[in-house]
Amino acid sequence: MTVLVTGGAGYIGSHxxxxxxxxxxxxxxxxxLTTGFEWAVAPQAKLIVGDVGDPNLVExxxxxxxxxAVFHFAGSVVVPESVSDPLGYYHNNTSNTRTLIEAAVRQGVRHLIFSSTAAVYxxxxxxxxxxxxxxxPETPYGMSKLMSEMMLRDAAAAHGFTYTCLRYFNVSGADPLGRTGQxxxxxxxxxxxxxxxxxxxxASISVFGTDYPTRDGTCIRDFMHVTDLVDAHLLALARLRSGGVSLTVNCGYGRGFSVLELIDSVRRISGMDFKVELCEPRSGDxxxxxxxxxRAHEELGWKPVHDNLDKIVADALSWEAALARRDLRETLKRSRERDSIAGRLSAS
Structure with a gap:
C-alpha cells in the first residue's frame, strides 16, 4: 500500500x-507546483504534477x-490574502478538499490526515x-479550513473511513538534515x-502592531518546529492504522514567543542586524x-524534541543560506547557458 501526499512539493508537505x-x-x-518546487520532492517519491481539484486525476x-492513506496539505495559507480574496480561498481550500474527499471515498481510501489551523478558533x-x-474563525482562511473539517466529519460518519485533523499553530524551522525547508x-x-x-x-522586516496587550506589545505565537509537526502526523497515521477513531488535535508547544523575541533570536544567532519597520496592525491578526x-500528548503519544526557539531559528537560517547558494548556482548556470548560445550564434 502507498501513501498520497497532496501539496508534497510545498513547505510542510515536502518535510x-x-x-x-x-x-x-x-x-x-x-x-x-504553484508555490511548491519539483526539486523539493524527495527523489524516492513519485511526483505527479496536477491539481487536487481534478476529480478524475485524483481518482x-x-x-x-x-x-x-492521504495526507492533505494542498491549499492556500496567507491570512491577509484570504481577506482580500475569500472566494479564491473557499475554492482552493474548501471546494478542492471536497473533491479530494469524494475521490477518496469512491476509491475506498481508509485514512485521511488533514492539515488544519488554529485560525478555526x-x-x-x-x-x-x-x-x-x-x-x-475571523478570516476566510480559518473558515475555509473549518468547513473542510466539517466535511471530513460528516463524510467519515457516512462512509466509514477514519481521519485526523491537526490544527497547526505557527510552523517554523527547517529539516535539521538540510534536505528541505521553507x-x-x-x-x-x-x-x-x-x-x-x-x-x-x-532590506527590512515589518512588524505589524506594537500596542497589543502582550508583554512587549507585539503578537505572541506558538512557534513549532516543522520536524516535530510531521512527527505528529506519522503518529496520527499509526494510530488510525491500529484502529484509532477519528480525532482532532492541536499541534503546538503550549508556550509562545513574541514577534520581537523571534527577531531578537534571529539577530543573535545570525550575528547580523537588519532594519525593523513598525507598522499598523493587519486585519485578521x-x-x-x-x-x-x-490531547496530542495523550492520544498520539507525541513528544516534541525540537522545542527550542533558538534551534528553530538556527535550522531556518541554515536552510535560507542553502537556498542562497542554490540560487547562485542556478544564476551561474543560466548565465553560462546564455553565453554558450550567444557564442554559437556569433560563430554562425
Missing amino acids: MVWALLDAGERVVVLDR AVIEQYEIE GATGSEPVSEDAPLR STQGATHLLKVACEAALGKR MPSVIADPT
Whole structure:
C-alpha cells in the first residue's frame, strides 16, 4: 500500500514526504507546483504534477497506486490574502478538499490526515486554547479550513473511513538534515522573512502592531518546529492504522514567543542586524495564539524534541543560506547557458 501526499512539493508537505520515506513508506506526491518546487520532492517519491481539484486525476492516482492513506496539505495559507480574496480561498481550500474527499471515498481510501489551523478558533485570549474551545474563525482562511473539517466529519460518519485533523499553530524551522525547508518565493511566514532580512535578501522586516496587550506589545505565537509537526502526523497515521477513531488535535508547544523575541533570536544567532519597520496592525491578526497540546500528548503519544526557539531559528537560517547558494548556482548556470548560445550564434 502507498501513501498520497497532496501539496508534497510545498513547505510542510515536502518535510512530510521525507519523514514518510524515512519511516519506510511508499509515497506518491500530487502537487500543481504553484508555490511548491519539483526539486523539493524527495527523489524516492513519485511526483505527479496536477491539481487536487481534478476529480478524475485524483481518482486515477488513488486507483493506480493503491493509495491507503492521504495526507492533505494542498491549499492556500496567507491570512491577509484570504481577506482580500475569500472566494479564491473557499475554492482552493474548501471546494478542492471536497473533491479530494469524494475521490477518496469512491476509491475506498481508509485514512485521511488533514492539515488544519488554529485560525478555526478565532480570537483566543492569552491562555492556551484546547480543541474544545469555541470555533469562531475571523478570516476566510480559518473558515475555509473549518468547513473542510466539517466535511471530513460528516463524510467519515457516512462512509466509514477514519481521519485526523491537526490544527497547526505557527510552523517554523527547517529539516535539521538540510534536505528541505521553507522555499516559497514571497513567503509571509515571520521567521522566513526575518531570515531573509538577516542574510540581506530583504532590506527590512515589518512588524505589524506594537500596542497589543502582550508583554512587549507585539503578537505572541506558538512557534513549532516543522520536524516535530510531521512527527505528529506519522503518529496520527499509526494510530488510525491500529484502529484509532477519528480525532482532532492541536499541534503546538503550549508556550509562545513574541514577534520581537523571534527577531531578537534571529539577530543573535545570525550575528547580523537588519532594519525593523513598525507598522499598523493587519486585519485578521490576533494578539496571542497558543496551543494546549495535551490531547496530542495523550492520544498520539507525541513528544516534541525540537522545542527550542533558538534551534528553530538556527535550522531556518541554515536552510535560507542553502537556498542562497542554490540560487547562485542556478544564476551561474543560466548565465553560462546564455553565453554558450550567444557564442554559437556569433560563430554562425
